[in-house]
Amino acid sequence: MREEELAARAAEYVRAAGGQAWEEALLTAARRALWEVKNACALPQLPEGLWEEAAALAAGLCLQAASPAGEAAPLSVREGDTQVQFSGEDLPGPKRAALAAELCAGARRAFARYRRLVW
DSSP states (O other), X not given: OOHHHHHHHHHHHHHHTTOOOXXXXXXXXXXXXXXXXXXXXXXXXXXXXXXXXXXXXXXXXHHHHHSOTTOOOEEEEOTTOOOEEEOOTTSHHHHHHHHHHHXXXXXXXXXHHXXXXXX
């Protein structure tokens, strides 16, 4: 499987999370995920069993780059007021950032397990 196919698989994850799937960002994330998995497992080529993990990692990396974790919308701002109230965890942005972190962590756990079993 090539980087383009990996990016297409990752795009499905990104769209399911409600994020924007830009081709250039997906290709960059796919390249990074592909090399990270190959380097961590010391493999010249990625076996079929790790493509889904690499796609999940690429999607997580793309989502992390697209939405910073501190993203929150103001709930109330009053003219002349010095306090601004921000919404918390119920916003799509922080939830998407948490999902991206979990996608990355889950994929890294999966290919680390592969590395231990194959070696």
